[in-house]
Amino acid sequence: MEFPTQETPLFFIMRTIFYNATIITQNYQKKIIPIGFVIIKESQIEKVKSGYPSTKEFDNCQNKIDCTNKIIMPGLINTHVHLGESIFGFFIKDKISLKNYLDFTDKVCILNPSLEQKRSVVSDYSMMLLIKNGASTICGGRTANECKNWHVRNVSGYIIMHSPKLIHYYSNIMNKFSLEKRKETDMNTTAIFIHSLNRINHNKLKEISKIVKQYPRIKLIIHIMETKQSENEIIKKYKMTSIEILQKNNLLNKNTILVHCNWANNEELKIIKKSGASIVHCLSSNLNCADKTLNLSEALKIGINTTIATDGFATNKNQNLILEAKACFTYHKLSKSKNITFQKLLDMVTTNAAKALGLEKQIGSIEPGKKADILFIEQKKLTENKNCVIKNLFLYHQPKMINDLMINGKMILHNKKIIINKSEKNIYYKIKKLANKIILPS
């Protein structure tokens, strides 16, 4: 598989054809094409067909890429990441309570006030891991600048949290949010990200309600019901459950992205379903710093739009969504659920994720008219049976199979190497240098 050399512009102004590929379309019919081709025109997918291109179709394309032994599938959509926290992962134990994790990060930020200025060093490291693991779209707090530099699609949360490092964002949020909103592009949308209800108060909730009223289509991201202790603290503080607080403030609707919901009972899951909100399931992170995980089987059974995400590197050293989805399959098999199939796992990191972010018209599937966010997986055809393609994608996956990643028609990763203007060696050097200077709490 050869992509244009340095003399050829990386942004394909002309047409590119990817042929001889196995295509997982994730379209409405969830069609698998055992052998077919995809034509890209600039930033969009123009054609997806089975079989071989006609001479005319082939000749119309300036770039012709043979994808023998490659799977073409939608770029992965990681609905919950933390770019600026990866460095904490170098210092914390594998198993840590959420409370201890938050206390630790607060203390490190106080002891190392310059860490915030060095955020780009940490974020570059996080971005590199995400791209090498096939993420073409991410959602998290303050992702806009990094994603612009890395040419990655993103939903960037304006983060509201009473903490030393984020105090600047905590006041006058209407004006500051409006400024962020003005920076939106085709590749970046702005959301509100409430870190958690116990790190804000009644007045802040009222301010957030006003913003949501002014911008009725914006997404609202919130960590919710992650641990029993955090939920108990919220009930004590507000005299209501987390779900009741969101309902009371008109913050639970189809624009709400609920991260975790580990302690949501069946009644609360039904309320979430009725509201149209989405849930983000972060199993590995929960196993590391929570005391329970989402009842995924029940969430899927009642039809909640559920996605799978890695969460930040600090609480999950695996940033590979295919492996994370596979871990969910293995873990939730214990519940003997028939609701968790390989197809549903794939939906949770593509189509469901696109829907949660409000980007379902642009991304999540390989279809004409959609944005050219495409992941190329190197995998020898194990069988001609198209019913086994998705199962084998998960069962045999290793991160080294992630070969190429195209975002908005531009190749970001090629032959497993980042090919935009970033040096992997330099990123490792800088993060190592920064980590060695960190003063840790005693």
Ligand SMILES: [Zn+2]
């Ligand atoms: Zn998180």
